[in-house]
Amino acid sequence: GYGGGGGARGGRGARRGRGLWGAPTLRGGEPVEAEVIKQMTSGKPDVLKSAFHLGFNMILNLLRIEEVDPEYLISRSFFQFQVERQKPELQEKVEELEKEKDSITIENEEVLSEYYFIRQQLAKLRDEVRQVIARPEYVLNFLQPGRLVHIVDGDEDYSWAVCLNFHKVTQDAGPEKFLLDALCWCADSHSHGQEANTAPRPCPEGGQGEMKVVPFDINCIHGLSKLRVQVPQDLTDRQARDAMRAVLLKVKKQFPQNPPIMDPVEDMGISDTGFKKAVRKIESLEERMVKSPVHETTNAAILSHYRRLEKKMEIVNVIADLRKQIKAATKTVLRDDLKARLRVLRRLEYTNEENVIQTKGRVACEVNTADELLLTELIFNGIFGEMSVEQIVAMMSCLVNSERTSAEFVPKEEFQNPLRVLYDSCKRVTQVCVESKMVVDEEKELTKISPSLMDVTYAWAKGAKFSVICTMTDVFEGSIIRMMRRLEELLRQLAGAARAVGDEALSQKFLDGITLIKRDIVFAASLYL
Template identity: 45%
Template sequence: MERNFAPVIVFSFSKKDCEAYALQMSKLDFNTEEEKSLVDEVFNNAIDALSDEDKKLPQVEAVLPLLRKGIGIHHGGLLPLLKETIEILFSEGLLKALFATETFAMGLNMPARTVLFTSARKFDGKDFRWVTSGEYIQMSGRAGRRGIDDRGIVILMVDEKMSPQAGKQIVKGLPDYLNSAFHLTYNMVLNLLRVEEINPEYMLERSFYQFQNYAAIPDLFDKLRKMEVKYGAIEVPNEDHVSAYYKIRQQLDNLGSDLLTFIQKPQYLLPFLQPGRLVKIKNGNDDFGWTVVVNIQKKSNQSKSTQDSGPVYVAEVLAHLTKECARSRNSANIKPCPAGERGEMQVIPVLSHLIQQISAVRLYIPQDLRPLDNRQSVLKSIQEVEKRFPDGVPLIDPIEDMGIKEKGLQRMCQEAFEHRMYSHPLHKDPKLEELYQLYERKAKVGADIKNLKTELKKKKSLLQMDELKCRKRVLRRLGYCTASDVIEMKGRVACEISSGDELLMTELLFNGVFNDLSVQQCCALVSCFVFDEKANEMPKLTETLSGPLRIMQDTARRIARVSREAKIDVDEEQYVESFRPHMMDIVNAWCNGCTFGQICKMTEVFEGIIIRCMRRLEETLRQMCQASKAIGNTELENKFAEGIRRIKRDIVFAASLYL
């Protein structure tokens, strides 16, 4: 405000953060008395259409004091009426600081002078990642109004370590590519089968998705030609012999890594990790060589992966590090000391899977490892052991010493032994390493050529063709169409439903599930198809609602099983859980005449999300009316029409301010 950089949009990737930041600013006041009276006027006119009870909603009452001070909040959880009011106030210059999620950057002409990002990371539904350059361009583009400002200011708050590459990618990267999001749905397939002169295959071939696929073919051809030229240019003397030797070495490497997975199992490894034991440590490209075990610790696994649910074992080892690493407190900077340089011995923690070899040798280690001299004396002992065994430090035998009885391991050891014993003519050739590296380079180019040819084959084929065949198989098995792709009654009904899972809803209609339910129960059950937000805990439903829910879940399981039999990759439990019952009791209460304030107290879901869900529910109920009409069930059609009449009231369906 002091530098005349207002208005400012503060982008935050969480609805709760937007509200928390705005409340922290509530002590500041950016508006004059005249501006405050204008805010009051706009706000009161906007909420004039609401009932007296809705005007007292916590969200409506809480937002006005902030708006009067020139502070606004904009996110998907706000009541649509409040969202539109805030957009109008911002466009009129009555809001100086707006805390918004990225939705504000989409499709609204709301430029500001300054844009601020509270974080450079966002959660994309699976993991936290850096914002893409496309997202950054879209949001930062709000800063600076053409013809009014000579510049726009963008402030990116980076509260964690960011690599220069990641920073450059965000600020100077390319816009997001326009990639087709075309995907098949049962509704689409059925509607295309209905039309005589067109079929789903025709649609697939002429989609933008397929066009993009064909467009990539010329580039792949060029790449393949260059690769083949490169492959032909690499000449390896005595190639047949080198090739045979390369395959043996590769097989041995694979056997070695398989052998290592057995050795690294805690039940075999832990008895040998006593203090003083020599172990070889390797972390990616960093080879620490022989280190000495000092201690072993068992820790709980923090990994989200369900496969690695057991405890984690961390070995504390004395390793030879560069002096800078040894004195640094940052664990990310741990690097081994290169050969020939003077470094320092330091105790470092390593996960048990980084142990590559276990020696049969144990060294004496001083009790107190804090003095540098004591630690360096251990380095001298390691060097002495290496001198004493010029052919390599003796290792613990996996079968004889560790007692590993797995048949797979014994076979592996046997094969490894046979390969080692294999007397190859190149084995003692002085130029062996040079020839091996040359052939390795050629083999890598050959593997790239093979991958390119596979990709080209995919690009030339019609994408999603296999998926289409599988979906048609499901439709035939469930009786939606005949073997010759003629639509049955079930198929005509499913054609009417597009805003929910058409198969499951049609199955429920034909199984007569809705016939025995009341209007309220029908609306509550249909709400499972339209609510897709995250909710923390499952609601405690009464028997009147949990009964229909169980029937729906059983039907969903049957559809998932048929889909799996038709070779569609679907997880049964995941499919069932995609129909969320979190709005059932709320929709039931709303249909029974509860006020909006009362249903808001029943859930932690934001008010705006409840309204969005109700509006989608009304659209789905309309489609269910059409589906009932297609069957010829007038009673059911009237039931869904009554459901629409019950939910379409008060603030939930208040008219837009833009109309």
């Protein structure tokens, strides 16, 4: 069947022997274009792509088996087959692009290329400098109300806006995040056909717009001005916001290029040696760029050849990317990832130098519901011995909970130390992964720990009714049940892991945790029984 009240029915005439043909019918609940029907019934099927990926649990279990090489397994995977199959097609593309590149002829290519690479280096260095300036320790002291700031959010340039205030965003883990509230000249949603619930977009030149207060990440700041303007107390009044628009127009008229910019070294006091070096390099490159005969030229021929050079360099970059893909296809995919993961296992003493599995490795083999390395570190850390069964159950819920709540979670006193140990262990494992040259997002790894349902799980383990724990959170009942069932599976695996190293007392603790949570409607086979 199809959405929107439609349905489909297959013709069974031919299958029942009543004729040579069967006529299927398609019914729609609302008018549909013929092209859409054609795409639904005769369009190309979705491409089947392999989702094969490496995991520590997979590698450790392979290492337990004698004469099994993980790299050999990868080389025989469907993922490897798909990558190798792309190689002839990629080579053909490279040959076509090489011909196209060679066909582009440019006069004075050496001079134009020098100017092109200066601009590329400048763009890269300016972005690095901008990122340093936008760090909280440098920029927050200068985000006073009325400060003019240049805002660029992705591809959207909001030009110069008025800073109103900034505030910290609460996160479970990871680095601090700050949002800036700025008064910007935005497109009028009615005149530009913009939906009411979408984020305001910058108003195009000469377009109809209005002043709006928009929140931005401080990384969107691309410039700080020395100028500050007086901000009205009440910006809910349309006339007050229009008055600010008049002020911005007056500033633009007085400073057609840009208002006076704050110097990051002299005005903002940034004393980082690497930053100063980047600033000096920018100044040197700007001097070279200004001396180039290409800079700000109005010669149509030079401009035409420069545009051709830009197109040629785009082709060169595409060819370089394709050659990297071809090189990757000639060797076993994920080989670098495998080597990095093996380094992690050696450094954390899950295997020895000959990749022979050790005691910690045997424990990690038993866990696949959550992060096996983190859980193994916790077991060998000894923290579970100091905790009650209810606290262990609540702590483990952080690793199987995938829900985020709107309310800020404030851990109780009995949870603060376990949570601290959990985050510290995660940071340690992540740090070892980074040092072993694994591609890891440290911030993302920390967000895998979600403590928002700790109180709920603790209360359930203490014997609270399901109706009571549902009032403790805004998470849906089905999500709570799903988390509890995953938690039961994790506790069962941890009991097996503790048994694998001969710790029967800890294994019994995990089994007692299962006994506490496995009851009532949460683990009912059916709601109708």
